[in-house]
Amino acid sequence: MITDSSIKQYLEQKAALIESELLESLPPVWNIPDSLRESMMYSLMAGGKRLRPIMVLAAVEALNGSSEEALPVACAVEMIHTYSLIHDDLPAMDNDDYRRGKLTNHKVYGEAMAILAGDGLLTHAFYSIVQSYRAYGVPAEQIVEIVEDLSKLSGAAGMVGGQAADMLGEQGITGLEQLEYIHLHKTSDLIVFSLKAGGHLGGATPKQLQALEKFGEKIGLAFQIQDDILDVIGDEEKLGKPVNSDEKQHKVTYPYFVGIEASKEKVVQLTDQGKQAIIDAGFPYPDRLLQIADYMMSRDH
Amino acid sequence: MITDSSIKQYLEQKAALIESELLESLPPVWNIPDSLRESMMYSLMAGGKRLRPIMVLAAVEALNGSSEEALPVACAVEMIHTYSLIHDDLPAMDNDDYRRGKLTNHKVYGEAMAILAGDGLLTHAFYSIVQSYRAYGVPAEQIVEIVEDLSKLSGAAGMVGGQAADMLGEQGITGLEQLEYIHLHKTSDLIVFSLKAGGHLGGATPKQLQALEKFGEKIGLAFQIQDDILDVIGDEEKLGKPVNSDEKQHKVTYPYFVGIEASKEKVVQLTDQGKQAIIDAGFPYPDRLLQIADYMMSRDH
Numbered sequence: 001m002i003t004d005s006s007i008k009q010y011l012e013q014k015a016a017l018i019e020s021e022l023l024e025s026l027p028p029v030w031n032i033p034d035s036l037r038e039s040m041m042y043s044l045m046a047g048g049k050r051l052r053p054i055m056v057l058a059a060v061e062a063l064n065g066s067s068e069e070a071l072p073v074a075c076a077v078e079m080i081h082t083y084s085l086i087h088d089d090l091p092a093m094d095n096d097d098y099r100r101g102k103l104t105n106h107k108v109y110g111e112a113m114a115i116l117a118g119d120g121l122l123t124h125a126f127y128s129i130v131q132s133y134r135a136y137g138v139p140a141e142q143i144v145e146i147v148e149d150l151s152k153l154s155g156a157a158g159m160v161g162g163q164a165a166d167m168l169g170e171q172g173i174t175g176l177e178q179l180e181y182i183h184l185h186k187t188s189d190l191i192v193f194s195l196k197a198g199g200h201l202g203g204a205t206p207k208q209l210q211a212l213e214k215f216g217e218k219i220g221l222a223f224q225i226q227d228d229i230l231d232v233i234g235d236e237e238k239l240g241k242p243v244n245s246d247e248k249q250h251k252v253t254y255p256y257f258v259g260i261e262a263s264k265e266k267v268v269q270l271t272d273q274g275k276q277a278i279i280d281a282g283f284p285y286p287d288r289l290l291q292i293a294d295y296m297m298s299r300d301h
Numbered sequence: 302m303i304t305d306s307s308i309k310q311y312l313e314q315k316a317a318l319i320e321s322e323l324l325e326s327l328p329p330v331w332n333i334p335d336s337l338r339e340s341m342m343y344s345l346m347a348g349g350k351r352l353r354p355i356m357v358l359a360a361v362e363a364l365n366g367s368s369e370e371a372l373p374v375a376c377a378v379e380m381i382h383t384y385s386l387i388h389d390d391l392p393a394m395d396n397d398d399y400r401r402g403k404l405t406n407h408k409v410y411g412e413a414m415a416i417l418a419g420d421g422l423l424t425h426a427f428y429s430i431v432q433s434y435r436a437y438g439v440p441a442e443q444i445v446e447i448v449e450d451l452s453k454l455s456g457a458a459g460m461v462g463g464q465a466a467d468m469l470g471e472q473g474i475t476g477l478e479q480l481e482y483i484h485l486h487k488t489s490d491l492i493v494f495s496l497k498a499g500g501h502l503g504g505a506t507p508k509q510l511q512a513l514e515k516f517g518e519k520i521g522l523a524f525q526i527q528d529d530i531l532d533v534i535g536d537e538e539k540l541g542k543p544v545n546s547d548e549k550q551h552k553v554t555y556p557y558f559v560g561i562e563a564s565k566e567k568v569v570q571l572t573d574q575g576k577q578a579i580i581d582a583g584f585p586y587p588d589r590l591l592q593i594a595d596y597m598m599s600r601d602h
Contacts, residue, residue, distance in 0.1 A: 119420075
């Protein structure tokens with residue numbers, strides 16, 4: 001039986017692997033203005049659990065595929081996630097000064113450079129995906145599938161749409177249905193992408209791809225509700241931002257509608273539904289995916 | 302002999318074709334928040350000469366290829382160009398209230414939505430490229446080449462890098478070499494991409510691809526110097542922005558370093574060099590490319 005400490009070790013190992021790849025991801029020979037390069041790398045290397053790129057690798061491994069050739073795609077996911085954080089933190093958006101206990105990008109490099117660092121990371125994610133083709137010979141058809149999925153799931157009908165709905169929600173039009181739209185797109189869509197990309201690279205069957213999609217939607221929503229819960233009851237130091245910061249900004253959260261207890265139950269229920277989808281789809285090595293779901297549910301930061 | 306009026310007609314016809322494609326480019330069934338969709342379409346349909354997407358089509362046609370299957374790639378270029386204008390106009394960047402005689406995106410939809418509309422268009426460009434594969438069966442290998450080129454030429458070492466250098470230049474570190482870096486990346490790189498993408502789709506030889514690249518660099522730089530000249534001497538109504546607006550913002554331009562006359566000569570010289578590269582590479586139908594270069598040099602807005 002795999003113990004709880006071994007999933008922690010797995011996550012740490014994979015995070016270290018991804019970070020060493022990210023460090024190399026902007027080719028040194030490219031002529032990029034120094035402060036743009038610094039600004040991009042500042043946020044890309046600012047820590048975090050690297051859960052999304054790890055999900056790419058875990059999905060490949062669940063199918064007994066090679067996770068090495070998936071590394072550039074895993075890095076691409078982290079670039080998209082990082083750009084979205086930089087832009088979300090801007091004064092015109094959430095206006096946050098700190099993220100994971102460090103100053104936000106625009107507080108260090110100014111607003112103009114933060115906007116451009118985000119644009120640069122977003123664009124570079126697609127370059128990184130192509131490197132799975134260049135460096136490891138992943139078939140072009142698979143790369144095209146992955147580019148299409150990422151552009152859809154992180155774009156106007158995906159993550160960007162979720163962020164837009166979140167902004168509009170601050171103007172007071174949020175109901176529970178609207179909140180689920182926001183969570184689904186702002187959070188689940190990139191998780192779904194990560195899992196599906198791993199699925200494509202690992203040679204998943206259509207049924208397995210569907211299961212990865214369902215798993216991603218469920219644990220993504222659970223992840224975001226857990227985030228809402230931690231924001232209400234969590235420990236300021238562990239979160240790296242002031243507790244209740246969402247409420248201060250008049251952000252409506254899941255516990256606001258149904259209370260803390262029902263929110264906690266929802267997290268458990270969604271996680272179980274997600275895990276069941278994976279169990280039913282017959283992956284040869286599903287354990288890491290299932291453990292990641294449990295880890296996400298039980299995290300305290 | 303093709304007359305000057307026929308190139309104008311050609312450009313108008315192609316622009317109309319591209320605009321009808323752009324109108325359909327965000328799938329109506331996609332669940333995009335209304336104001337995000339409106340904000341993206343507001344800038345995408347705000348006019349302009351559509352020169353970059355026309356160059357994609359003209360490069361394909363120079364090789365006797367099918368310009369229909371290149372349309373999604375042409376639209377992608379216009380999405381990248383449009384997102385860059387939206388972000389460049391933001392208060393933290395150039396802080397422009399008007400663009401082509403219309404209010405800029407953030408003046409209509411607010412800063413947060415303008416940032417997201419830009420992010421959405423950038424991301425959707427990659428989706429659009431994939432539609433040349435989905436709708437017209439362009440080989441996946443060609444799509445991957447085009448995705449790689451776009452991510453490189455519009456990213457941190459390309460267009461975004463040029464814009465970053467431009468921002469940094471406003472802090473007073475600009476010399477002529479620095480200005481050429483800015484023009485090359487901020488303007489030429491996306492033109493080079495357009496021409497190379499058309500080259501890939503039309504089945505260009507390596508020599509022809511190199512010629513398209515050289516042509517793009519030269520006419521891109523000529524285009525930007527012409528822009529600088531028009532900003533000094535042009536007609537306010539035709540430009541859609543106040544004459545001398547760059548100087549008001551302490552932007553350093555080409556005429557600032559070498560004067561108006563030498564700038565005009567440079568435009569002619571660069572255009573000739575670009576055209577010569579095309580002539581030397583043996584394209585079956587080079588005329589439209591050559592005419593576009595002449596048109597760009599002689600434009601008064």
